[in-house]
Amino acid sequence: MQRTILFAKTYGILVVTVLLFVVLALTTEGFFTDRNMRNILDQQSGVLIAACFMTMAIIAGNFDISVGAVYVATPLVALLVENATGSIALGILAGLGAGAVMGAINGIAVTRLKVNSFIATLATSFVFFGTGYLVSDRSIMRPETDGWRDLARTRIFELTSATWIAIAVVILASVLLTRTRFGRNVYATGANREAARLAGVATDRVQMITFVLLAGAAALAGILGSSRAISAQPSDDFSFIFAVLTAVIVGGTSIAGGAGAIWRTVTAVFFLAFLSNGFNLHQIDPIWQRLIEGFVILIAVSIDAWSQRRSG
């Protein structure tokens, strides 16, 4: 009993999510089916990929708003190169490279210019969105090769390649964060930058790397998105970063830095996905959906906040 309570306290958000899952599985026709589960995994693959590394950047003490712009702009760069060379590999490389450069720009702004990460990445968002318009010449871009659509859509053991890539990225990011010295340094940098510096951690480099990894992950998510849509177009769309941030924060990773976990973010991604999937399957009126969604999120995070408190 004692142990059950302790478990519930540590894993508040997980317990809430499992509860939601069970309720939906019992009450909702079509929810707990192979196909629906596969769809949910596929739908969330892009958000998962970026959210893992967003978790890392936030644990290191930084926000990154520009992820939305990187997600929009990098697949345009990738398709530009793919169209020009006819090579899928070069296209992907160009997209990921563009992402890494964008991440490095963010990192420089934060560690060298010492600008608050929130505002720095807001400013670079404008730049990256603008880059997207320039690269695409304001039109929809489509891949030249047929292979591009297979990047995200190939089925391997019933799951899409996008799903497999997301699973691999989640595992990779978790291992990086929990099992390596770099991961330790990420926590240390966010928990107390001065203390970490005193202990010999190269905090600037740690932050730089988290920005580059995050932008690279957003680029990967964007490229997979362009494969699913077999096209990409420029926009000022912030909905991707919105989904990513919501997942990280609902998961309970502290925006103050130094605390949090990738399993929390992953759990929250599924909590939110189950919620809207449930709404869709239950045919809830969209207007009421907003109200219910707001309240359910509030309740879930209250429970998690309560469970995370020491002397609850």
Next chain:
Amino acid sequence: MQRTILFAKTYGILVVTVLLFVVLALTTEGFFTDRNMRNILDQQSGVLIAACFMTMAIIAGNFDISVGAVYVATPLVALLVENATGSIALGILAGLGAGAVMGAINGIAVTRLKVNSFIATLATSFVFFGTGYLVSDRSIMRPETDGWRDLARTRIFELTSATWIAIAVVILASVLLTRTRFGRNVYATGANREAARLAGVATDRVQMITFVLLAGAAALAGILGSSRAISAQPSDDFSFIFAVLTAVIVGGTSIAGGAGAIWRTVTAVFFLAFLSNGFNLHQIDPIWQRLIEGFVILIAVSIDAWSQRRSG
């Protein structure tokens, strides 16, 4: 000389803004004219009103994302009552009252449920946006009375009433924050909540009040917006909160709480307004506009960050 440097250091963002103003005035036809200045004031009135109190909430240590939803939903409530009663005063009262209630809900979520303000107000955003749809039945609402359009548009000494109201709110908020006990308590709560509590500050009440004031200010801005547009419509539009937050953060108010100032926010509102006004007057292509805007903001905040550092 010594003094000039000190001044530049303390007022980095102000110096940058004045510089931008002078450059635009010298190079841009139509910029430094009576009418253009009046227009800018009128255009920024809504953002100014909300941004002052957002500054206060952030100094007290909290974010409020729901301001965007309050801005959208409260004028709909106001017009509903105005349409039903034909009374402008009752309409305004209902709108402001709805704002206050929404602020109180945020305050309760943060101080009682102890949910992080970022995620709490994200959740309530959904609820408030949903309320807007319910109230308006998804359609555009227009005032019944002719007087509604005069709320924001009456000219007094050449300036619109919206401008005068914004000026009054800025002064009021500044006085409240810098000259009163409440203002000191706001800083103390954000700077070190535990220390403030032990020193006898009712930190929960302080946070609660900042939420209510902010939502009330957002409602006022929304009502004035509905007067300028002679209509109001439901949406999920986050652009208002986006403008407000950008101003506060570009101004240099710390998102960690405990530091910042309303003059900073006001200055940043004008910095950003001059920038986009200058682009429009110069007829810069919107694509390049995004890129340039991003870089200029980054430079400006870098200069301000550099100037705010103690041992530069």
Next chain:
Amino acid sequence: QDYEVAYLSASSANTWLSRSLEEMEKVAAANGVAITEFDGQFDAAAQTAQLQDVIASGRYDGLIIAALNGPGAVPDIEMAIEEGIEVVVLNQVLGSDLTTSAPQVDGVAASVMVAPYHSGTRLGGITVSACEGIDPCEVVYLYGIKGTPLDTAIRNGFDEATADSPNITVVAEGEGKYLGPDGGIAATQDILQVNASFDVVVGPDQAIQGTEIVLEDEGMLGDVKLIGFGGSAPAFEGIRSGAWYGTVMGAPADEGRLAMEAMVDALKTGNDQGGIDPLAAMPDDGKVTADNVDQFSAQWDG
């Protein structure tokens, strides 16, 4: 009910699309069709998920979609058609060709919309008539959001339609955004600073409402011809009162009705109706001015 139809809205909050929904519901009720609405909230990823959920549920006989990402939705729509679901496209292009109302995916039962490019040509057409006898005719062009493929297509149509009128020159551009008159107010105020006079302002109805407000404040109402697209109630009022020169008709109610009728037809008979431009059958190709305003009535509030 005989049939279940899913309606994937770009946004439940949109005043245009909710007008379409009203009409769809009327037709549906008369034909034993139940509609379930899904709210895309202007988020393309959310709409993709809804589309997959709709297909996976196996519950729906048909789906009507106002697509948020035209090219992006194609693969999932293909899958829906494979699964035997009847698909009707509403209001927004599904595919990447923004110049035609015709379906761009094989097997789509009907596509009811005005292609963005043709909104542009109609807008250009009204402008040509407004500029008749004025040389040079100085035009201010307000985009919704410049740079998006949608706005680019509208502008291309406008340029095409005005290409043969050398008297027309676009002297300034601005962004009105699509939400209410606020964007139009700021854009017009700024443009007035550089161009003290011009002859015509064109743009989305909502932005032109903002222009009207500013011109009234400046005492310039009547000196400048205002041309919108959208056919909203304020545009009609403006045309009747003489404040506006014209608007490109917008027919959300007709679109909704036609879409559901096409859906019912497809469900009951398997007929495909192909591309339907709801303005094509209207007087003067849906170009509303003071001359023909009495032959139209507004279908939405703006």
Next chain:
Amino acid sequence: MTTRVDTLLTLSGVGKTFGGTVALEGIDLSIETGKVHAFVGENGAGKSTLGKLIVGVHAPSAGRIALDGAEVHFASPAQALDHGLVGISQELSLMPQRTVLDNIALGREVMRGPFVDARATRAAVQAVMDRYDMQVDLDARVGDIPVVEQQKVEILRALSRDARLIVFDEPTARLPSDQVAPLLALVRQLAGAGKAVIYVSHFLEEILEATDTVTILRNGRHIRTGPTASETHETLVEGVTGSVLGEQYPEITAPDAAQAPVLSVRGLSRPGVFENVSFDIRPGEIVGLAGLVGSGRSEIARAILGADPATGEIRFNGGDTGRSIAARLAAGMAMIPENRREQGLMIDRPIVENVTLSHLRRFSGALGLDRRRERAEVTQQCTATGLKYNSLDDPAAALSGGNQQKILFARAALGDPALLIADEPTRGVDVGAKRSIYDLIAGLAARGKAILLISSELEEILGLSHRVIVVSRGRVAGELEGADLTESALMTAAFSGT
């Protein structure tokens, strides 16, 4: 007994300025291996700054530092660490959200391939704890453990890096009396093992007992360096303050026994923390609250102020107290909390705001705050408290640790309280300033104010209190007064419950 002396570090003409503040100027010094080298001086003399220059936290603005005879420039603490120079900072620099193990092992994790070998890392840390006989629960979150334990974590972190030189910056400021001796033994052990140790402390007895060399700093200047053996308590005090100080403790006047108590506590309990605590304090009386660390002294104090919920009765000035902290402060209580950074100061806010935080009502009028009067009274109070500052608008963070502590005293004194609860009021304060704080406490008592004094320094309790209440494991284990009030009686009572 002659041992060869190796010079590890040589400083020549070293100086450091922060903006306009000159923290250090023209320091010439050498640090030798196998020796314990003490830095002493007033608050703000530059001791911590000098230590930070040595371990690469700050770069000197002037002068040269040579290691093993070769000049070095450290761009970051990481580089100094690589040379075996380690510091234990005065303000704890730990990661409160992380475990003890993570904090100690930070940067020294044992690796297996690309991965951290958690088991080996744990074993390595355990080995260090065993070697120095200093045990801490490795899985506890640092934010959850008492300050004493946190201090151990800091020390263990330094010990776990094969250091050639360790700077201890006021390690005993956070330790209770009974834990000082083991620490000093540890310091000697380190020196005996051939390490150079720099030891900063305001406790002159510790300096005399455990160090080999003393450097005296004053106002950022080097006064003298010499063997500890040739110094006495008096010469050190003279060197530090620049003047001769008399008795360490002021004369304490006896309270009027006939007066009704200011504070009456009856049956105060907070489950699991303290139980059934009852006592009185009369006007003019200084009551010490003594006990071992973790005995619940601070918790009792917080309950009296209303910061934590507790059952039982608290009567103040013969009446009921309000429930809220604000009501109790208004009724005439004041408290100096034990942890100035976390519970006391707004570290980045101006000094003036820190001082008046509890008293804003009194500067408020119809026109808002009277800032002129506020500044005047703060200036006056700071003078009375002996607080050294450049400008009242400087942030509290710009002051030395001791002066930061005085801000809290100034805040409490500004309210002219009927009851002052002082929890470790002289933590980190220099000898001269300590005396002035004692004077302030004695002065308040002489003016009829009641004082509840909590201190882990037994001497301080004995030197100031009229009467001492000893708590052990959350229960009152004895009340000592007059002739019964001796160190041994106190310790006996304190250990009685364990």
